[in-house]
Amino acid sequence: MRITVLGAGAWGTALARMLACRGHDVTLWDYFPATLEAIARTGQNERYLPGIELPTGLRLEPDAGRAVDGAELVVVASVSRAFRTVTQCLERFTGVVVTVTKGIEYETGLTMSGVLRETAPRARVVALSGPSLALEVARGVPTAVVAAGKDAEATRQVQMLFHGPTFRVYSSSDLLGVELGGALKNVFAIGAGVCDGLGFGDNSKAALVTRAIAEMRRLGVACGARAETFSGLSGIGDLMVTCFSKLSRNRQFGERLGRGESVDQILATMTAVAEGYPTARSAHALARRLEVETPIIDQVYAMLYEGKDVRQTVQDLLSRESKPED
Ligand SMILES: NC(=O)C1=CN([C@@H]2O[C@H](COP(=O)(O)OP(=O)(O)OC[C@H]3O[C@@H](n4cnc5c(N)ncnc54)[C@H](O)[C@@H]3O)[C@@H](O)[C@H]2O)C=CC1
Numbered sequence: 001m002r003i004t005v006l007g008a009g010a011w012g013t014a015l016a017r018m019l020a021c022r023g024h025d026v027t028l029w030d031y032f033p034a035t036l037e038a039i040a041r042t043g044q045n046e047r048y049l050p051g052i053e054l055p056t057g058l059r060l061e062p063d064a065g066r067a068v069d070g071a072e073l074v075v076v077a078s079v080s081r082a083f084r085t086v087t088q089c090l091e092r093f094t095g096v097v098v099t100v101t102k103g104i105e106y107e108t109g110l111t112m113s114g115v116l117r118e119t120a121p122r123a124r125v126v127a128l129s130g131p132s133l134a135l136e137v138a139r140g141v142p143t144a145v146v147a148a149g150k151d152a153e154a155t156r157q158v159q160m161l162f163h164g165p166t167f168r169v170y171s172s173s174d175l176l177g178v179e180l181g182g183a184l185k186n187v188f189a190i191g192a193g194v195c196d197g198l199g200f201g202d203n204s205k206a207a208l209v210t211r212a213i214a215e216m217r218r219l220g221v222a223c224g225a226r227a228e229t230f231s232g233l234s235g236i237g238d239l240m241v242t243c244f245s246k247l248s249r250n251r252q253f254g255e256r257l258g259r260g261e262s263v264d265q266i267l268a269t270m271t272a273v274a275e276g277y278p279t280a281r282s283a284h285a286l287a288r289r290l291e292v293e294t295p296i297i298d299q300v301y302a303m304l305y306e307g308k309d310v311r312q313t314v315q316d317l318l319s320r321e322s323k324p325e326d
């Protein structure tokens with residue numbers, strides 16, 4: 001199959017590699033030509049996916065129009081803040097578009113499939129999400145994710161395409177729920193990282209993760225998603241990996257915050273994206289608009305955008321009135 005991957009960050013590169021290794025004709029595009037030049041020179045993506053050899057058959061194309069021309073399926077793996085711009089090249093595309101980006105557009109409150117409805121109105125959209133750290137996938141660590149879409153045939157096609165010996169793909173028709181699970185978990189992972197940075201124990205993190213699921217479900221259902229989706233791979237599953245893995249960039253962001261670094265310092269020195277940062281702002285705005293109670297999102301937002309002290313944040317969360325669990 002002729003496949004184009006838009007975005008040669010860690011995830012786009014890992015997926016392009018996986019599909020090319022299975023014999024597909026894969027083209028990889030990136031906004032920054034230097035990234036593609038480095039891959040061509042070294043055979044690796046040293047900045048985003050160090051130590052992983054890339055197949056020689058992988059085509060590198062710096063022009064987005066040419067990259068998508070003739071493609072049967074396009075995977076979009078850019079950061080959420082650039083998603084709308086990156087997908088302009090899909091205006092006339094009529095094939096399947098797989099979004100693997102995790103985020104919520106601040107200005108519109110849309111998930112990435114919502115953005116695609118505007119930028120690629122003729123495409124058949126499927127989201128692929130779940131607990132899938134790029135480096136682990138590239139190393140062949142057994143992984144399970146979920147392909148979600150409203151178009152059952154396109155969803156099935158994506159499920160079959162990505163499904164492999166170490167990469168198990170489930171399917172879902174709850175596109176919005178799967179996307180919201182993937183986006184919101186990044187906000188909570190920053191909170192989990194703060195727990196680590198402050199030197200808290202596992203009790204604290206288990207409490208945060210469990211309450212995060214309740215909060216994610218509440219907000220998701222208010223947006224129109226199905227409650228049970230958040231008990232699946234793109235809810236609990238992704239929350240677990242992101243809140244507990246040393247590899248998670250969102251957790252690392254929170255850990256540095258908990259250790260006393262400022263948000264500006266962290267943003268200026270991070271080499272890879274932490275989607276929880278923009279998503280905290282979008283999720284906070286969405287929750288206010290829908291009048292959903294989101295105490296953890298509110299506190300993460302306050303730490304990131306209002307300069308709130310991390311210890312005060314924890315204090316404020318713990319001093320909320322005691323209440324029933326559900
Ligand atoms: N890394 C991972 O393990 C996973 C990442 N994701 C999601 O995939 C998306 C991409 O993540 P990564 O590949 O990890 O990011 P990364 O930080 O490794 O790479 C960033 C990518 O975004 C592009 N980019 C940055 N600024 C841009 C701009 N102004 N215009 C166009 N493109 C721009 C870069 O060129 C690069 O392709 C995120 O939404 C992330 O949450 C999803 C699952 C796993």
Ligand SMILES: O=C(CO)COP(=O)(O)O
Nearest residue numbers: 130131132133248249250
């Ligand atoms: O989405 C991910 C794993 O499923 C990657 O998480 P980070 O962006 O926090 O590294």
